[in-house]
Structures are given as C-alpha cells and as structure tokens.
Amino acid sequence: MTATMPAGVATARDLVGPAIAAATERLSQDVRPVVSYHLGLAGLDGQPSRQPASGKALRPALALLSARAVGAPAERALPAAVAVELVHNFSLLHDDIMDGDTERRHRPTAWSAFGVGPAILAGDALLALAHDLLLEGPAPQGMWASRCLLAAVQRLIAGQGADLAFERRDDVTITECLDMAADKTAALMACACSIGAIYVGGPAATAMALAGFGAQIGLAFQLTDDLLGIWGAPEVTGKPVRSDLRARKRSLPVVAALTSGTDAGGDLAALLASPDPLTESELVRAAELTDEAGGRKWVEAEADAAMASAKDSLGEAEIPDDVRAELSGIAEFITARQW
Numbered sequence: 001m002t003a004t005m006p007a008g009v010a011t012a013r014d015l016v017g018p019a020i021a022a023a024t025e026r027l028s029q030d031v032r033p034v035v036s037y038h039l040g041l042a043g044l045d046g047q048p049s050r051q052p053a054s055g056k057a058l059r060p061a062l063a064l065l066s067a068r069a070v071g072a073p074a075e076r077a078l079p080a081a082v083a084v085e086l087v088h089n090f091s092l093l094h095d096d097i098m099d100g101d102t103e104r105r106h107r108p109t110a111w112s113a114f115g116v117g118p119a120i121l122a123g124d125a126l127l128a129l130a131h132d133l134l135l136e137g138p139a140p141q142g143m144w145a146s147r148c149l150l151a152a153v154q155r156l157i158a159g160q161g162a163d164l165a166f167e168r169r170d171d172v173t174i175t176e177c178l179d180m181a182a183d184k185t186a187a188l189m190a191c192a193c194s195i196g197a198i199y200v201g202g203p204a205a206t207a208m209a210l211a212g213f214g215a216q217i218g219l220a221f222q223l224t225d226d227l228l229g230i231w232g233a234p235e236v237t238g239k240p241v242r243s244d245l246r247a248r249k250r251s252l253p254v255v256a257a258l259t260s261g262t263d264a265g266g267d268l269a270a271l272l273a274s275p276d277p278l279t280e281s282e283l284v285r286a287a288e289l290t291d292e293a294g295g296r297k298w299v300e301a302e303a304d305a306a307m308a309s310a311k312d313s314l315g316e317a318e319i320p321d322d323v324r325a326e327l328s329g330i331a332e333f334i335t336a337r338q339w
Helices: 007-024 032-038 058-069 074-099 110-114 116-135 141-166 174-199 204-231 252-258 263-272 280-292 295-316 321-334
Strands: none
Touching: 007 032, 007 058, 007 074, 007 116, 007 321, 032 074, 032 110, 032 116, 058 074, 058 174, 058 204, 058 321, 074 110, 074 116, 074 141, 074 174, 110 116, 116 141, 141 174, 174 204, 174 252, 204 252, 204 280, 204 295, 204 321, 252 263, 252 280, 252 295, 263 280, 280 295, 295 321
16 A cells, blocks of 8 residues: 655655754753754764654644644744654654664664663653743643643553553453553644644634544554554565564554454464564464454454544534645545555
8 A cells, every 4th residue: 555645744844854953952962962863863973864864744744734723824833843743752762662673764773873771861851852842832822732742641651551561461452452552642643633723822622623633543543553563564664574573562453363263363372472582484474363363454444443533523623624634634644654
C-alpha cells in the first residue's frame, strides 16, 4: 500500500523545523549534541546535516490545523506545534532505550550512539523545553496548553508502562492492548489535534471535538504501526523487518492471534514461549502464524473502525471546510502507510 504525504504536513515541517532548531539552542552544551543528532539536525560529528532526517511532522501539522480550525493563523500556534513535536521526540528517545532499538530513521539511535545516560537526559531536556515554550505564551492560554500536554504525557507514560509490563505476561487481553494504545499513542495525538486551538483561545467545544478526532486517528495510527512492526518494509519503517516479533512484543496483531482460539494461535504461543532468540526462519513462521490466526485481519478492521469514528467526530466539529478536508487527508495518510 502506498501513501502520499499530505501537502499540509510538508508545509508544517518547513514551518516547524526552523523553530525547533532555534529552540534547541537553549539547551546545555552537553545535551544539545544528542538532541540535535536525534532530531536529524546534526550528524554524529556535530556538524549540521545537509539533509536533516526529520520525522513525519504529523503532530505539528495537526496542531497548526487546530488553530486554523478556530479561525486563527497557523503561525500563532507555532510554539504549541513545536512543543508537541518535542514531547513526541522525548518519548522516542526513551522508547528506543526501553525497547533496545538500535536503529531509527535509518540511523543509529541516540542511545546506541551516545550512551543510555545522555539519551535519557536528552529526552528529559526536550520535555522541559516543551513546557517552557508553552508557558512563555499568552496567559492563560499558554498555561492551559501546558496542562493539556502534561495530561497527555501522563497517559503516555502509563501506556508505556503497560507496554513494558505486557512483555512479562502471557495472558494479555485485547482490551488491555487497546487501552494501552489509547494511552501510549492516542492521547498525544488527541492533544496535538486540540492544543493549537487551546493555545490561541478557541472555543472549548471545538477543541473537545478535535481531541475526539485525534484520539481515534491516534488509535488508527498505533494499529497501523503494529502492522508495520511485523510486515513493514525496512525502507519505510527505518527498522529491521519483523522487529516487533524479534523483541516478542505483545503488539495488537500478536495478541489478537494469541487470543483467537485457533490452531495457528496455539502454535504461535508455543513458538514465542521458546527461551532462545528466534531465528530468521522462526520469525518468518511467527509472522505467518499471526496472519493465519487472524491477527492481521483483526487489526486492519479495527483501524478501519477507528477511522470511521474519527470521521464522525470531525463531522461534529464546527470548523472551516478546507481545514476539515486537510485533517481528513492526514487521517487517511496515517492508515495508508506502506508495508
């Protein structure tokens, strides 16, 4: 499946990129090289990157659109968009350490290049910097935006904690997995979809409708991401093929397969219970069993259902038609990435 990047996302990346680079200049000299490398602003040698390896900028694009949704110019919400992206990268820095991932965006992860300690501090610095940016904004909107982001971070941490706990259990349920995804991924997406409107002082009802839309596309995003974690092409994901199976992650396709009551699900459970590292042939077999047990089909159906709910929430929001179309385009992009 092929997806085309919405024009609004590319525009947001062009707008937010320089603002992020400027914000990182506030960081200490010890932390800044790690942050700059992780964000793709510099290489391992500290020299500026000619072609920055930036992320997709989905969350900043959503934040800017939420400001436009309440009639404000996108530029007024730039600090909010930057803050959301900084918090997203705070979570990525820490996630890479917890998951033991050695590659992100086709480069060594920050912790594998600089060490665990510096990468943890870099993530902490991004979290603090994000709230500095918001609290420097207009009062009381900047404070409200900061509280919105803090609430999302609290849920993100809870979701990540559950994700780690699942790795030590063999009785994880689908409901628990969906709750974890709602916290780990959907909460920050919901914040991104509403924080711009909050930061510029938009109506609370509109911000809430946008948050509902964001929660559903965030769930669809995580569902799709879990598919990519097994069947995604490395050139798209920036990670080795079948990386989630290699790590024995209790991702949504795996849990759906394990709880399916099928022979394939039972065979998958036995394979994953092996104490030895899975060989390449075993990883291929695990992916096949997950598919045979219905894990892939179930996740695809759930992603479609989340998208339908997102469209319902968007339809209830009183926003300009062009903004509605752009938000819908980003939502479609989220579930149309390649694998």
